[in-house]
Amino acid sequence: MLPYDESMRILADKLRQCQTRQGWYRMEQPLPAVAPLAWLHGVDSSCRLYWTERSGNRSVAGVCPELDLTLAGAESLGETFALSREVLQAIPGAHFYGGMAFTDQMSAQWRAFGYGRFILPRFELIQQRAETVMACNLYLPGGEESRRKCHEAAAWLERQASRIVVQDTDGYRAPGIADRYCVPDQQQWRYGVEQVLTAVAGQTLHKAVLSREVRLKLEHPLHLWDFLQRWHSENPRSYQFALQVESGDCFFGTSPERLFRRQSRLLWTEALAGTMTRGMDASEDQAFEHRLINDDKNRHENALVLDHIRDVLAGLCERLESDREVSVIKLRHIQHLIHRFRGVIRPGITDYDLLTTLHPTPAVGGSPWHEARHLIHTLEPHSRGWYSGVFGSLGLNDTEFAVAIRSGLLRGRQLSLYSGAGIVAGSEPDTEWQELDNKINTALALLDG
Numbered sequence: 001m002l003p004y005d006e007s008m009r010i011l012a013d014k015l016r017q018c019q020t021r022q023g024w025y026r027m028e029q030p031l032p033a034v035a036p037l038a039w040l041h042g043v044d045s046s047c048r049l050y051w052t053e054r055s056g057n058r059s060v061a062g063v064c065p066e067l068d069l070t071l072a073g074a075e076s077l078g079e080t081f082a083l084s085r086e087v088l089q090a091i092p093g094a095h096f097y098g099g100m101a102f103t104d105q106m107s108a109q110w111r112a113f114g115y116g117r118f119i120l121p122r123f124e125l126i127q128q129r130a131e132t133v134m135a136c137n138l139y140l141p142g143g144e145e146s147r148r149k150c151h152e153a154a155a156w157l158e159r160q161a162s163r164i165v166v167q168d169t170d171g172y173r174a175p176g177i178a179d180r181y182c183v184p185d186q187q188q189w190r191y192g193v194e195q196v197l198t199a200v201a202g203q204t205l206h207k208a209v210l211s212r213e214v215r216l217k218l219e220h221p222l223h224l225w226d227f228l229q230r231w232h233s234e235n236p237r238s239y240q241f242a243l244q245v246e247s248g249d250c251f252f253g254t255s256p257e258r259l260f261r262r263q264s265r266l267l268w269t270e271a272l273a274g275t276m277t278r279g280m281d282a283s284e285d286q287a288f289e290h291r292l293i294n295d296d297k298n299r300h301e302n303a304l305v306l307d308h309i310r311d312v313l314a315g316l317c318e319r320l321e322s323d324r325e326v327s328v329i330k331l332r333h334i335q336h337l338i339h340r341f342r343g344v345i346r347p348g349i350t351d352y353d354l355l356t357t358l359h360p361t362p363a364v365g366g367s368p369w370h371e372a373r374h375l376i377h378t379l380e381p382h383s384r385g386w387y388s389g390v391f392g393s394l395g396l397n398d399t400e401f402a403v404a405i406r407s408g409l410l411r412g413r414q415l416s417l418y419s420g421a422g423i424v425a426g427s428e429p430d431t432e433w434q435e436l437d438n439k440i441n442t443a444l445a446l447l448d449g
């Protein structure tokens with residue numbers, strides 16, 4: 001394998017020799033192993049994105065948007081997906097990366113992200129199993145302008161070639177937390193939970209997921225890419241994602257939850273809801289797992305997600321099977337109930353259909369959705385933005401979206417961490433408050449020096 005700098009120069013040479021006919025182009029060049037997160041450190045771009053699959057099979061760092069599809073509202077999603085499909089048909093190996101908000105009710109702090117944003121990066125560093133590849137996606141408008149674009153891209157690659165690639169993050173230092181407060185505070189939270197319980201008792205609602213924003217002021221700047229790597233090493237079987245926009249603001253997260261994965265017409269999705277802490281030792285952990293599996297409130301939280309998925313997918317799938325029994329997935333500080341689905345979608349069903357039908361599941365929204373949505377928007381004092389939205393990778397034959405929970409928004413030294421809890425009959429406000437803490441404990445422990 002050629003060294004990193006030589007490989008980058010080879011790709012630059014290929015670009016300089018590229019034909020200039022109008023159209024989409026994609027070029028790939030194998031690289032020696034470089035961790036995408038480490039690479040993002042030093043790379044020159046005002047927009048950076050990161051995506052890693054839960055399976056650990058594929059991690060991608062993408063920079064310099066070649067096509068940036070920013071959505072003003074939900075109504076442009078169909079058009080955006082149709083356009084991305086046209087591009088992907090021309091360069092089938094490529095992917096768009098990005099995400100979408102929980103709903104279209106968003107405050108100004110989320111403006112740079114739009115309602116949704118799907119990016120085809122010009123440069124992609126892809127680590128797939130044991131292989132690392134640098135890919136370049138380019139649209140050439142034809143003639144002299146094509147030549148100019150190719151030369152510009154080649155020059156960029158050559159500049160990166162001589163930069164030092166940071167390989168490990170042993171030097172990570174927690175930034176320290178100077179100040180923190182919760183929105184809502186615990187008093188307001190109790191009120192919100194009581195309101196949901198009243199609606200549940202009145203039988204207009206089965207479940208609503210209420211959330212909280214913890215606003216932190218960091219003592220020192222956060223080394224975001226190092227932080228993400230550390231967070232992932234605590235929860236290795238999670239998705240990880242980040243989108244840093246031109247202002248430097250970054251939305252990121254480490255989520256255990258899949259919205260869906262599609263490969264051709266095969267589909268995988270799941271109901272992930274219901275939470276318990278981990279035990280201090282193996283036997284206590286086992287006891288907690290047993291308690292979680294047998295707890296009515298947690299089972300009910302999960303069952304409502306399960307029923308929703310089964311109902312909405314019935315019309316989209318030719319076949320749909322689910323696990324017979326609920327099982328448990330374990331994260332660093334908590335464990336969840338999970339129920340998996342496998343299916344075959346009908347011909348003609350698109351990622352747009354799957355996304356808009358599944359999102360938001362009652363793992364982040366509620367049931368019925370219409371009632372839950374109203375309560376969430378009236379009771380939550382903060383704006384969720386992209387928290388509990390979706391984030392993923394959109395391909396021609398392989399698409400995967402995570403539910404964007406366990407996530408946060410970094411703006412300079414201000415960091416907001418979000419977490420939510422499913423409120424159903426039997427929920428107790430203070431226990432659910434504790435669940436919110438448990439869900440962000442892994443991230444908090446890495447921040448608090």
Ligand SMILES: C=C(O[C@H]1C=CC=C(C(=O)O)[C@@H]1O)C(=O)O
Nearest residue numbers: 273274275363405419420421422
């Ligand atoms: C809404 C969140 O978690 C969901 C996913 C798993 C378990 C959940 C629960 O037990 O309440 C939530 O439905 C969050 O982490 O912000």
Ligand SMILES: [Mg+2]
Nearest residue numbers: 274275421422
């Ligand atoms: Mg819960």
